[in-house]
Amino acid sequence: MSKGTKEINNRKAKFEYHFLQGFEAGMMLKGTEVKSLRNGEANLNDSFCYFVNDELYIKSLYIAEYSYGNVNNHETRRDRKLLLRKSELKKIQRKINEKGFTLVPYRIFFSERGFAKVEIFLAQGKKSYDKRDTIKQRENKRDLDRIKKINS
Numbered sequence: 065m066s067k068g069t070k071e072i073n074n075r076k077a078k079f080e081y082h083f084l085q086g087f088e089a090g091m092m093l094k095g096t097e098v099k100s101l102r103n104g105e106a107n108l109n110d111s112f113c114y115f116v117n118d119e120l121y122i123k124s125l126y127i128a129e130y131s132y133g134n135v136n137n138h139e140t141r142r143d144r145k146l147l148l149r150k151s152e153l154k155k156i157q158r159k160i161n162e163k164g165f166t167l168v169p170y171r172i173f174f175s176e177r178g179f180a181k182v183e184i185f186l187a188q189g190k191k192s193y194d195k196r197d198t199i200k201q202r203e204n205k206r207d208l209d210r211i212k213k214i215n216s
Contacts, residue, residue: 070104072172074111079198081168081187087156089120089182090147094138096130101180106172113146113167113184115157120146122169122182146182156186164188 077083093101100106105128113122121143129137148156159165171183190198 070102072101072104072106072108074108074168074170076109077168077170077185077187079190079195081166081185081189082194083168083170083185083187084165085159085186086170087148087152087184087186089184091122091180091182092145092147093127093180096133096136097127097138098180099130099132100127101172102174108169108172111169113169115153115160118153118157120148120153120156120167122146125169146184159186 107126111122111125113120115121123143124141125144126141127138129140156167160167166187166189168185168187169182170185173181173183175181
């Protein structure tokens with residue numbers, strides 16, 4: 065990552081969903097949105113992806129207004145178009161039409177070329193017992209790490 069850019073994650077998504085397949089999509093943004101993203105002023109928690117006329121959009125992605133912006137500043141929660149290849153879009157749309165699959169935005173980052181990208185995953189919702197299992201695995205890993213640290 066270049067200097068001054070921060071990665072924005074949706075930490076709750078891994079707890080709520082089983083990730084099956086990941087995609088890296090570009091976003092159509094305005095200038096002030098890019099500047100706010102570089103400052104790390106965004107939130108993916110309530111956002112989701114949906115299709116309109118074979119085009120993929122991300123809804124409810126919060127990008128804070130740029131503090132040095134003027135009257136041309138952007139709206140904080142507008143729909144933003146995601147850019148993927150047509151073949152990828154068709155593949156995703158076929159999977160989403162199947163029962164139980166959804167598209168979850170997980171991470172926003174900047175590519176080596178400086179473009180803002182969003183990492184989206186084809187996912188399936190977890191049941192409550194799967195969530196308990198995830199918590200149990202996380203606590204076991206934490207205990208093992210603690211024991212290793214004490215012994216070394």
